[in-house]
């Protein structure tokens with residue numbers, strides 16, 4: 001420059017931080033609270049209409065004699081899903097997200113705030129019906145369940161690799177419609193395993209009840225393991 | 238479209254980092270994994286929207302794409318993959334669940350200028 005000043009290069013600040021750090025930290029706190037209380041928490045994710053609510057309706061009703069269950073259900077608008085789930089007689093809260101296409105840890109924290117978690121064995125979180133956005137947000141859950149219905153097409157998993165890769169269990173729903181939809185079971189399993197080799201897969205129908213026993217026994221053993229772990233860490237003998 | 242949420246989280250993160258410092262942000266360097274579930278163009282656009290009328294308006298967003306990388310047990314080596322449809326080793330075809338890169342959604346560095354110093358020398 002004419003007056004002899006040299007432009008100083010900018011100062012570089014090394015940060016190396018996850019952009020969703022705030023959510024991750026809140027999720028970690030939640031996970032800690034759930035662990036201390038011995039609540040087993042599942043985050044259910046799928047595209048709109050894959051059958052999350054109907055599966056939960058039936059599960060809440062049929063397992064009510066065995067467990068104390070609670071549900072948070074996220075939707076952009078309406079209380080419809082909560083109303084359907086409340087017919088089971090269990091505790092249900094609707095989270096209306098407005099324009100937000102996913103649930104965040106902060107919402108879960110504020111909605112469970114006044115619950116006595118120690119009384120709950122199993123908490124379901126039905127996420128907003130969306131195959132993309134929920135995958136980036138940890139809600140402090142123990143397991144993430146992704147649902148695909150037999151009418152969604154067996155190549156769906158290939159289109160949503162991020163979600164598949166973040167899931168622990170895949171449920172293929174509406175098994176009663178498989179034949180009509182000419183659903184290719186093997187192709188679906190293959191597509192899922194390409195992005196998540198160890199994923200557990202269950203096929204079921206919330207309408208006919210086919211396959212539900214395997215789902216229930218998965219829940220039973222998971223709840224038991226969670227309780228066991230919380231006793232071990234809670235009261236060291 | 239959760240890129241808008243991501244962009245506001247990014248804005249908050251940068252603002253918190255720079256709290257109390259008299260600096261102007263020139264650029265923001267991010268790492269974005271192909272499996273992060275975030276669309277680059279949507280993030281760029283959202284960032285412009287959320288930084289309007291803030292001290293970060295006009296800061297450049299430099300996004301580095303990170304491809305998927307796995308560790309292949311068969312080859313005993315890390316391998317970089319081309320797409321996001323499969324976790325198979327490109328060399329031997331073995332499936333691997335051991336992801337080593339590609340999930341990043343990371344704020345790496347900020348390039349800033351000290352406002353005072355500029356006044357002194359400027």
Ligand SMILES: Nc1nc2c(ncn2[C@@H]2O[C@H](COP(=O)(O)OP(=O)(O)OP(=O)(O)O)[C@@H](O)[C@H]2O)c(=O)[nH]1
Nearest residue numbers: 047048049050051052053054129174175205206207
């Ligand atoms: N035939 C059949 N229909 C089902 C089954 N499960 C769900 N459905 C139907 O599929 C439609 C959508 O089911 P929901 O349970 O509301 O789906 P959802 O995933 O909760 O939907 P969103 O919350 O809007 O994303 C409803 O009409 C259900 O009755 C099933 O196993 N068999």
Ligand SMILES: [Mg+2]
Nearest residue numbers: 052053081126
């Ligand atoms: Mg629903």
Ligand SMILES: [Zn+2]
Nearest residue numbers: 309312326329
């Ligand atoms: Zn290999």
